[in-house]
Amino acid sequence: MKRISEEMLKKLEEADNELNLYRTIFDIIYNLIVVVDHNGLIRMMNQRYCDFLKINKKDAIGVHVTKVIENTRMHIVIKTGKEEVGDVQEIMGNKMIADRFPIVHDGKVIGAVGTVIFKDLAELDMYVKRVSKMEKEIEFFKKELKKALGADDTFETVIGDSEEILKAVSLAKRVSDTKSSVLILGESGTGKGLFANAIHNASPRSDYPLIKVNCAAIPAELLESELFGYESGAFTGAQKGGKPGKFELAHKSTIFLDEIGDMPLNMQAKLLKVIQEKEIERIGGVKGKDIDIRIIAATNQNLEEMVKNKTFREDLYYRLNVIKLVVPSLRSRKEDVPLLVDYIIKKLSKEMDRFVTEITPAAMECLQEYDWPGNIRELENVIERAFNLMDKEAKIELKHLPPSLLQKNRDRSLNDNLSLRHIIEEVEKNAIEKHLKETMGNKYQTSQRLGISRTSLYEKINRYQIKV
Numbered sequence: 001m002k003r004i005s006e007e008m009l010k011k012l013e014e015a016d017n018e019l020n021l022y023r024t025i026f027d028i029i030y031n032l033i034v035v036v037d038h039n040g041l042i043r044m045m046n047q048r049y050c051d052f053l054k055i056n057k058k059d060a061i062g063v064h065v066t067k068v069i070e071n072t073r074m075h076i077v078i079k080t081g082k083e084e085v086g087d088v089q090e091i092m093g094n095k096m097i098a099d100r101f102p103i104v105h106d107g108k109v110i111g112a113v114g115t116v117i118f119k120d121l122a123e124l125d126m127y128v129k130r131v132s133k134m135e136k137e138i139e140f141f142k143k144e145l146k147k148a149l150g151a152d153d154t155f156e157t158v159i160g161d162s163e164e165i166l167k168a169v170s171l172a173k174r175v176s177d178t179k180s181s182v183l184i185l186g187e188s189g190t191g192k193g194l195f196a197n198a199i200h201n202a203s204p205r206s207d208y209p210l211i212k213v214n215c216a217a218i219p220a221e222l223l224e225s226e227l228f229g230y231e232s233g234a235f236t237g238a239q240k241g242g243k244p245g246k247f248e249l250a251h252k253s254t255i256f257l258d259e260i261g262d263m264p265l266n267m268q269a270k271l272l273k274v275i276q277e278k279e280i281e282r283i284g285g286v287k288g289k290d291i292d293i294r295i296i297a298a299t300n301q302n303l304e305e306m307v308k309n310k311t312f313r314e315d316l317y318y319r320l321n322v323i324k325l326v327v328p329s330l331r332s333r334k335e336d337v338p339l340l341v342d343y344i345i346k347k348l349s350k351e352m353d354r355f356v357t358e359i360t361p362a363a364m365e366c367l368q369e370y371d372w373p374g375n376i377r378e379l380e381n382v383i384e385r386a387f388n389l390m391d392k393e394a395k396i397e398l399k400h401l402p403p404s405l406l407q408k409n410r411d412r413s414l415n416d417n418l419s420l421r422h423i424i425e426e427v428e429k430n431a432i433e434k435h436l437k438e439t440m441g442n443k444y445q446t447s448q449r450l451g452i453s454r455t456s457l458y459e460k461i462n463r464y465q466i467k468v
């Protein structure tokens with residue numbers, strides 16, 4: 001008895017598998033297929049047909065075929081019992097080729113099956129083109145979204161050709177392919193986030209989005225639910241249906257833990273557990289979930305010092321510090337300032353729809369002399385500020401730079417002949433422009449006001465390419 005029921009069970013299972021296989025074939029086959037019973041009610045319709053008619057399968061099943069498909073003759077085939085092959089049928093403005101076959105059982109027509117294909121390849125081609133256009137559009141929007149989120153950074157967007165930055169880029173490129181944790185160290189605004197994005201985008205995980213967590217920006221009491229997520233009803237106010245945490249969202253991708261030095265000690269212990277066990281458990285959850293993540297952490301704090309002071313766990317430090325990437329300060333690679341300035345000017349011109357092309361030698365020199373405690377972020381801010389102060393000029397001049405920056409450079413510049421010459425030239429140019437404007441372009445009055453001869457004024461207007 002037991003053996004018989006086991007055999008039956010096995011047969012049932014086989015039949016079930018076979019049925020599932022047919023269902024799958026039915027849905028993936030290119031033709032549009034419909035099956036009706038002897039009353040003309042739809043019994044089956046494959047997914048492609050539903051998609052083509054833009055209807056839900058459940059709304060079609062059980063409905064008379066004439067109410068769902070235009071110009072159908074399926075109900076007629078049931079009556080005549082005669083197959084119709086190669087009939088032209090118009091559906092939703094498309095000329096289609098329809099084949100209809102009666103289903104005969106024990107000499108009786110019990111239903112019919114119909115298939116439909118596009119009449120000519122040109123029409124099919126049109127659909128393929130339409131779909132591929134839509135795919136391209138989706139791709140475009142995906143890219144734009146990445147750009148808007150600042151997630152499209154690659155190693156090409158890391159500007160600079162100083163030895164320090166090239167060394168950092170070369171190490172970062174080498175480790176992109178691996179799954180090893182990376183600890184990015186560097187002062188604020190040096191580009192740690194940029195490097196994290198570039199590493200992720202060059203890695204085999206780049207099909208999935210980089211998941212960012214700023215450990216300093218999230219209050220300590222919320223960090224756990226942000227990282228681990230929670231189950232429904234885990235605590236008062238928990239979202240119905242629960243919420244996945246950043247670790248879960250980063251499955252198969254990379255998680256970027258920015259400002260890791262600000263992670264509270266209790267969370268450090270939990271992070272360590274995730275790294276060791278490769279498993280996470282939502283708050284209020286009962287069982288763990290395997291996760292496959294790569295960790296990139298960054299900080300501008302001295303973690304070694306924090307380990308000594310016991311404010312950062314030593315074991316976690318070693319787990320994160322598999323590859324240490326130090327991003328150099330701008331101060332240590334001032335030779336990169338002109339390249340960066342040029343890059344930022346172009347970027348901002350595009351973003352702000354402005355026509356700024358250059359910077360005067362004196363202003364550039366001033367930027368190169370400065371120490372940049374806020375690094376590239378500060379440089380970006382200084383240039384953006386200049387853009388906002390500029391009238392119609394196409395060049396950034398000394399007068400567009402913040403007074404604090406000019407002040408800091410003044411003493412140093414006085415000892416430097418080249419700088420002094422540039423500064424004098426720029427002051428001269430500004431003064432000429434100002435007086436020309438005030439005298440409405442009158443050169444005689446301008447030369448009088450400035451106490452120079454008219455010949456000298458003309459010579460200077462030419463030299464500084466002042467538009468009169």
Ligand SMILES: Nc1ncnc2c1ncn2[C@@H]1O[C@H](COP(=O)(O)OP(=O)(O)OP(=O)(O)O)[C@@H](O)[C@H]1O
Nearest residue numbers: 157158159187188189190191192193194300376377
């Ligand atoms: N080498 C570089 N080339 C071009 N742009 C850069 C470079 N480095 C940094 N930037 C730009 O400077 C800004 C600051 O960079 P980012 O946010 O990556 O710095 P950070 O070190 O992560 O700062 P923080 O420590 O404050 O989080 C960003 O707009 C970034 O695109």
